[in-house]
Amino acid sequence: MRRAALCFGLAFLWLPVLLLVGYAFSAARLPFTWGGFSLRWFGALLANERLVEATLLSLRVATGAASLAVLLGGGIGWVLARHGRFRGRALFGALAAAPLVLPEVVTGLSLLLLAVAVQTLTEGWPQRGAGTVLIAHALLAGSYVAVLVQARLASLDPALEEAARDLGATPAAVFRTITLPLVAPALAAGWLLGFTLSLDDVVVASFVSGPAGTTLPIAVFSMLRLGLTPEVNALAALLLLTAAICMGGAAILLRPRVVAPKAEG
Amino acid sequence: MIGRALLWLVLTFGVATPLALVAAIALGEAAEGIPPVRFPWNGGAATDSLVLIATDPFYVGALLSSLEVAALTAAACVALAFPMALGIVRARPGPRIWLLAAVMLPFWTGFLPRMGAWIGLFRDSGWINGVLVEFGLPAQQMLYTDAAMLVGMVHAYLPFAVLPLFGVLLRLDPRLEEAAADLGAGPVARLVTVVLPQAAPGIAAAFLLVFIPAAGEYVIPELLGPPSATLVGRVVVQEFFQNRDWPVAAALSLGLLVVLLPPLWLYQRLGTQG
Numbered sequence: 001m002r003r004a005a006l007c008f009g010l011a012f013l014w015l016p017v018l019l020l021v022g023y024a025f026s027a028a029r030l031p032f033t034w035g036g037f038s039l040r041w042f043g044a045l046l047a048n049e050r051l052v053e054a055t056l057l058s059l060r061v062a063t064g065a066a067s068l069a070v071l072l073g074g075g076i077g078w079v080l081a082r083h084g085r086f087r088g089r090a091l092f093g094a095l096a097a098a099p100l101v102l103p104e105v106v107t108g109l110s111l112l113l114l115a116v117a118v119q120t121l122t123e124g125w126p127q128r129g130a131g132t133v134l135i136a137h138a139l140l141a142g143s144y145v146a147v148l149v150q151a152r153l154a155s156l157d158p159a160l161e162e163a164a165r166d167l168g169a170t171p172a173a174v175f176r177t178i179t180l181p182l183v184a185p186a187l188a189a190g191w192l193l194g195f196t197l198s199l200d201d202v203v204v205a206s207f208v209s210g211p212a213g214t215t216l217p218i219a220v221f222s223m224l225r226l227g228l229t230p231e232v233n234a235l236a237a238l239l240l241l242t243a244a245i246c247m248g249g250a251a252i253l254l255r256p257r258v259v260a261p262k263a264e265g
Numbered sequence: 266m267i268g269r270a271l272l273w274l275v276l277t278f279g280v281a282t283p284l285a286l287v288a289a290i291a292l293g294e295a296a297e298g299i300p301p302v303r304f305p306w307n308g309g310a311a312t313d314s315l316v317l318i319a320t321d322p323f324y325v326g327a328l329l330s331s332l333e334v335a336a337l338t339a340a341a342c343v344a345l346a347f348p349m350a351l352g353i354v355r356a357r358p359g360p361r362i363w364l365l366a367a368v369m370l371p372f373w374t375g376f377l378p379r380m381g382a383w384i385g386l387f388r389d390s391g392w393i394n395g396v397l398v399e400f401g402l403p404a405q406q407m408l409y410t411d412a413a414m415l416v417g418m419v420h421a422y423l424p425f426a427v428l429p430l431f432g433v434l435l436r437l438d439p440r441l442e443e444a445a446a447d448l449g450a451g452p453v454a455r456l457v458t459v460v461l462p463q464a465a466p467g468i469a470a471a472f473l474l475v476f477i478p479a480a481g482e483y484v485i486p487e488l489l490g491p492p493s494a495t496l497v498g499r500v501v502v503q504e505f506f507q508n509r510d511w512p513v514a515a516a517l518s519l520g521l522l523v524v525l526l527p528p529l530w531l532y533q534r535l536g537t538q539g
Contacts, residue, residue, distance in 0.1 A: 002355070005348030006364070012345070013371045013423060016382035019392060023385070075272050083269065095276040098284070101529055103481025105498045106518045109505065110283030113515075116300055117286055139279045200376050203483050203498075220377045224384060224488055233385075236378030243373040 021240055024233035041234040048231055051219055058199055058216035061130055065137035066194035070187050072138060073145020073194075077186075080146065081153035099143040108207030111136045115208055128210035136208045137201065141194030145187070152186035153179075192246070291315060291515040302511050314516035324500065324513075328520055331497040334486075335479035338418040339426070339472045345419070346426035346471060347464075353427075354434040365431065372424045380417055380488050387413045387489070414490035422479055426471040433467025434460075466535050473532040481521055497521050 024042075028035030045051060076096045083089070099107060115132050119125065126132060160182070164174045202217040209218065223229055293302035294310045305311040318324040353364045371379060386392045387408040394404040407413055437460065445455045461468075483498030490496075497517060505514035 002348040002352040005345065006352030009345050009349040009423065009427075010364075010367055012420065013368065016379060016386060016420070017371050017374060019386065020378060020382035072272075072275060075268055076276075079269050079272060086269070088273075092273065092276065095280045098280050101477060101525075101532075103478065103498065103518075103521055103525070105481050105483050105501045106287070106522060109501060109514060109518050110287045111279075113286040113290060113300075114279075114283040117282075120300070135279075139275075196373060202377065206502075217377055220381070221484065221488075224377060224381050232378060232381045236375060236381065239375045239378060243370060243375075246373070 017236075017240060020233050021237040024230070024237040026230070029230070041230045042238075045231045045234045045238075050214075051216070051231065051235070054214050054216045054219040057130055057214070061134045061137065061215060062195045062198035064134045065141055065198045066191045068134070068138035069141035069145050069194040070191050072142035073147075073190055074149050074183075074187060076142065076146035077149025077153060081150045096143055096146050099140045100147070104201075104203040105207075107140065108136075108204040111139070111204065112207040127212070128208060129212035130209070130215075131213075132208040132210075133198075133205045133213050133215060136204050137194070137198040140201075140204060141190075141197050144193050144197070145190030148186040148190045148193070149183060152183050156182055287515045287518055290511050291519050293512045293515075295510045295512055300511060301509050314510075314512035315519070317513060318516045318520050323495070324517060324520070327495050327497050327500045327517070328524060330495070331480050331482075331521070332524060334415070334418070334494075334496060335476045335482075337415060338422060338479045339475040341415070341419045342422050342426035342475045343430075343468055343472050346423060346430050347468065350427050350430035350434050351460075353431055354437075368424050368427050376421060377484070379420065380485060383413065383417050383420065383489060384408060408489065409491045411491060411494060414486050414494060417485045417489040418479060418482065421485060422475045425474045425478075429470045429474060430464065430467050433464050433470075437463055470532065470535050473528050473535070477525060477528055477532065480525060 023034070025037055025039065026034050027038035027040060076092075080089075080093055080096065086092075102110075111132075112128075115126065115128055119128075156179075161174050161178050164178045165171075169177065200217060202221045205213070205215050205218055206221070209215065220232060220235070223232055289304070290300075290302055291314055292311050293304045294313060295301060296303035318328075349368070353361055353368070356364055384391075388394075389404065389406065389408065391408070393407065398404055441463075442455050442459050445459045450458065481498045482496065483502055486494045486496050486499055497520075501514045501517050501521075504510045504517065
């Protein structure tokens with residue numbers, strides 16, 4: 001029964017993805033009709049300047065947003081884990097967690113209103129575009145990074161840092177040689193999460209971007225609305241391949257640690 | 266200390282101020298200009314938009330049908346995710362990590378291409394209809410129906426439900442079930458009297474983790490649903506971009522937040538207990 005459910009669930013998750021990838025190699029003009037093996041849609045994808053441009057823009061925005069989010073979320077996670085009960089901690093925590101639970105349309109609308117308000121005050125700056133999308137994504141992803149970093153810091157053995165201090169390390173040296181390397185996996189995971197989040201977000205990006213900020217999801221969304229083109233299949237196949245390589249690598253790296261905890265409970 | 270002050274500034278500017286602006290705009294009245302709002306202190310009507318979204322059948326209906334769709338999605342996700350999570354937990358540790366990866370991987374392949382795949386499956390000249398016609402059955406109109414929308418929602422949110430259930434089920438002590446078995450309880454009795462009660466907080470968390478984001482969903486209804494599926498997310502975008510009625514869009518956003526407060530509070534409580 002649960003095996004049947006597991007098979008059904010996995011098929012439900014995977015069937016559309018596999019069909020999508022399979023038909024990316026079809027020569028037919030209509031998506032999801034088989035017309036013999038061909039790589040023509042990958043060629044068409046590369047020749048589609050709008051999509052290539054949007055992809056490059058999205059990669060830049062995602063890189064910048066993820067990096068900024070690691071700084072922001074790292075700081076927030078640090079304050080929440082290490083600053084004890086300072087005044088306003090509950091509010092600080094609530095503000096940091098709000099982007100995690102707010103509906104996308106509300107986040108998008110609120111950040112657009114912020115951009116408009118700033119534009120009104122400064123008479124025109126910042127222009128809505130890739131820059132505003134980057135900032136919006138960094139704020140959003142920063143909340144996810146904060147959760148990861150806070151959890152990681154809370155789970156660290158305080159004895160490690162104490163030992164370093166007892167041996168005469170300065171606070172800066174303790175941070176650099178003990179704390180930072182131990183938190184690094186959370187920062188790396190947060191960066192990847194932020195990158196993916198930015199590369200996948202349509203709603204917030206549509207709100208805060210102007211005509212100059214067409215990211216890949218915005219371009220794909222408008223293609224899907226007009227009717228699916230086979231280029232989207234090819235694009236999805238490429239995305240899946242990238243994700244599979246990343247996941248496979250992560251699974252191999254994490255494997256011994258994931259299998260280990262048996263004595264729990 | 267300086268760092269914390271800076272973070273306060275970022276959070277105030279980047280999170281609190283935008284939400285305050287939504288509340289402020291909701292108190293305005295649509296007008297010509299940039300921004301297209303007249304505020305009460307400039308003679309605009311203060312509560313028209315809020316009254317409108319709380320009383321007009323169209324907006325109330327949008328809120329209610331969003332909650333209904335979110336509840337259906339969450340229930341379907343939990344119903345499917347529970348046996349899946351149980352299957353993954355009961356698998357040997359070796360395959361377990363790969364099964365978990367198999368649940369998560371589609372999640373990382375890009376949400377829009379997956380919705381594109383469902384369009385390809387459901388469309389009139391699509392794959393499912395191709396199979397139906399092959400077997401001599403009549404082709405169906407499937408794309409742009411409520412059913413297609415729900416299938417897309419469940420597909421998109423299923424991993425959200427599997428993960429918390431996996432976490433809860435993994436921590437269960439197998440000896441409790443063994444004890445029940447020794448005392449003569451069959452598989453169904455063990456599931457109902459031993460596993461389900463212990464997993465209840467996880468089930469609630471999984472439901473809420475799907476329900477809360479699903480209530481504001483915009484993209485899936487837009488791509489797979491019928492035009493008649495006027496859910497909150499869609500109406501907010503329409504009011505804002507097509508009708509340029511910023512106050513109503515902002516008021517509706519506030520309305521969505523208000524109806525999501527109880528489930529959010531509940532989720533928070535589950536989190537602090539677990």
